[in-house]
Amino acid sequence: MEILSATDVRKNWSVTLDSVVHERPVYVRRTHDDVAILGLSTLNSILSGYRYVADRYAEPDGSVTLSLQNMDLAANGVDEPSAKSALAHEIKEYSEEYYHEFPLWSAAPNRRAHIPYVLKALSLDAAAIAEEIICQNGRN
Numbered sequence: 001m002e003i004l005s006a007t008d009v010r011k012n013w014s015v016t017l018d019s020v021v022h023e024r025p026v027y028v029r030r031t032h033d034d035v036a037i038l039g040l041s042t043l044n045s046i047l048s049g050y051r052y053v054a055d056r057y058a059e060p061d062g063s064v065t066l067s068l069q070n071m072d073l074a075a076n077g078v079d080e081p082s083a084k085s086a087l088a089h090e091i092k093e094y095s096e097e098y099y100h101e102f103p104l105w106s107a108a109p110n111r112r113a114h115i116p117y118v119l120k121a122l123s124l125d126a127a128a129i130a131e132e133i134i135c136q137n138g139r140n
Contacts, residue, residue, distance in 0.1 A: 001027060002027070003027045003028065003029045003034065004016070004026060004027065004028050004029070005028070005029060005030075006028055006029065006030035006031075009026070009028050009037075016037070017037075020037050020038060020039050021039045024042075025037060025038035025039075025042055026038075040123050043119065043123060044120070044123055047116050047119060047120040047123075050116045050117055050120055051132065051134055052068060052070075052087075052091065052117065052129065052132050052133045052134065053068070053069045053070070053133075053134045053136065054066040054067060054068050054069065054084075054087060054133055054134070054135050054136070055067045055069065055135075055136060055137070055138030055139075056080065056083075056135045056136065056137055056138055057138045059076070062078075063076050063077060063078055063079075063083075064076065064077055064078075064079055064080050064082075064083040065083065066080075066083045066084065066086075066087045066133070066135060067138060068087065068091070070113065070114070070117060071091070071094065071114055071117060073087065073090045073091060073094055074087070074090075075087035075089075075090050080135060081130075084130045084133045084135070085126070085127075085130050087130070087133060088126045088127070088129035088130035088133065089126050091117075091121050091126075091129050092121055092125075092126045092129060094118075094121075095117070095118040095121035095122050096122070098111070098114060098118045099118060099122060120132075
């Protein structure tokens with residue numbers, strides 16, 4: 001694997017980005033910092049194994065509550081599709097807040113595992129997130 005210098009990447013920025021988008025990820029070294037640059041399609045492929053799995057609860061009023069397993073998020077709707085839509089918006093909002101405060105939340109032991117789910121949500125819109133939510137019966 002070739003690691004490019006940050007200076008070379010800076011000098012050839014357009015060529016580097018074209019390579020990232022059309023060929024493969026690029027690894028870059030700047031002094032003692034190593035980074036990878038990759039396209040969103042590659043990132044989505046990497047994150048495809050991460051699923052938003054929610055426990056489904058039927059409420060006494062007939063509504064449906066979904067509780068996300070890997071993140072402390074829940075949403076309620078009149079039916080499962082509306083609950084999925086509401087939960088997708090919660091995931092999107094949480095992910096944007098997480099990203100905004102990334103140094104804080106990514107270092108928190110109870111939230112570090114959220115990183116792949118957050119990155120996945122940031123690359124999708126709420127409708128696509130809703131399609132990704134897998135519902136299963138919850139246990140009371």
